[in-house]
Amino acid sequence: MTKIIEKVPPSTKPPTKPPTPTTTNGPPPKPATVTTAATNVSQKFPPSANGNRPYQRLAAHYDGCHQPHGGSCCTCRCCCLTIMWTTFIIATLLLLTAITATVLYVLYRPRPPSFSLSSLKITNFNLTSPLQFTSNINISIITKNPNEKITFYYKPINVTILDYHNNHQNIVIGQGLIPKFIHNGKNTTSLFGVIKNNSSNTNPIDDISFGHLKFDLNKKNHGRLNLKVEMETYLKVKIGDKLKSNWFKLRTSCNGIKAFAYNGKLNGKVDIDGAKCKVYLIIKCFEWDISI
Structure with a gap:
């Protein structure tokens, strides 16, 4: 029995297009996710209208030198x-x-200057009321420059005399100014100043300070003021013939001064035998003051 095989010519009908996605009320289709094996970076591309994926760009390859964000x-x-x-x-x-x-x-071998009190005499001390407080004090200071080839340049020295006590703050009883001067090497210089106070125009005191001063002066057989002298100025150092430093703040404090009172009033005698003066060089470092 003979089998007849018929050859069917190829169809000339063009291939049918895939169906386009229909619009529904549901959520849109999720974009395709492509992972590249070289960089292990995931990139998302939305599907095209015909369902084919667009051209996929690989992430830029970088090693330890090139950063992904442009650096x-x-x-x-x-x-x-x-x-x-x-x-x-x-x-x-x-x-x-x-x-x-x-x-x-x-x-x-630089060494700092030294200061000492030579004399201190109270010529006027009127403590009638806080608004009528006047004082006049003569002071003599000796300063020594122990260096042979170093010269000190001083700006005007501010001198303040205070009464201090353990139970209250320091009370200013006089202020004055000593003119500027140059202190050569291996030289001893005597400085003189007049320290005054006039409560009406220079340094008024309050009622509490007035009460403390009155109390200290009116002690029976023990009336006295414990005084302290503070000096502050600016110092420049010249080493040799040409080398000069900047201006440094110089502070000197002298303690151990006793002014005795009789009948509530101070006389001219002031005991300075136990007075000791300390010198502090203040160096500015950024925003801090370093005392040496």
Whole structure:
């Protein structure tokens, strides 16, 4: 029995297009997610109208030098180099400063000036009322420059005399000014000043301070004031012939001064035998004052 095989010609009908997605009320289709194996970065692309995926761009390949957000390790290297050079320059400057200071100390052996009270005499002390408080005090100060090749330059010295007590704050009883001067090496200089107070126009005192002063002066057989002298000025140091420093603040405090009172009034005698003066050099470092 013979089998007849018929050959069917190929169809000339074009292939049918895939059905387009219909619009429904439900949520839109989720975009396709493509994961690249080289960078392990996920990228999302929405489907096209014909259902085919668009051209997929691979994420830029980067190693440890190039950052994905536009930066690079060159910036990090520049920052590191800047920090290293800044640290090196600061360390070098500090080292040179230390070496210079050591050489100057070995060559000149610098020492600070010294201050001491030579005399202190009260010529007027009227304590009638807070608004009628006047004082007049003559003071003599001796300062010594122990250095041979170092010269000190002083701006005007502000002198303040205070009464201090353990139970109340310091009370200013007089203020004055000593003119500026130059203190050469291996030299002793005597300074004179008039310390005054006029409560009506210079330094008024309150009722509490007035009461403390009255109490200290009216003690039976023990009336006295414990005085303290404070001096503040600016100092410049000249080493040798050309080397000069900046201006430094110089503060001096003298304690142990006793002014005795009789019948509630001070006489001219003031005991300065136990007076001791300390000198403080104030160096400005950024926003801090360092006392040495």
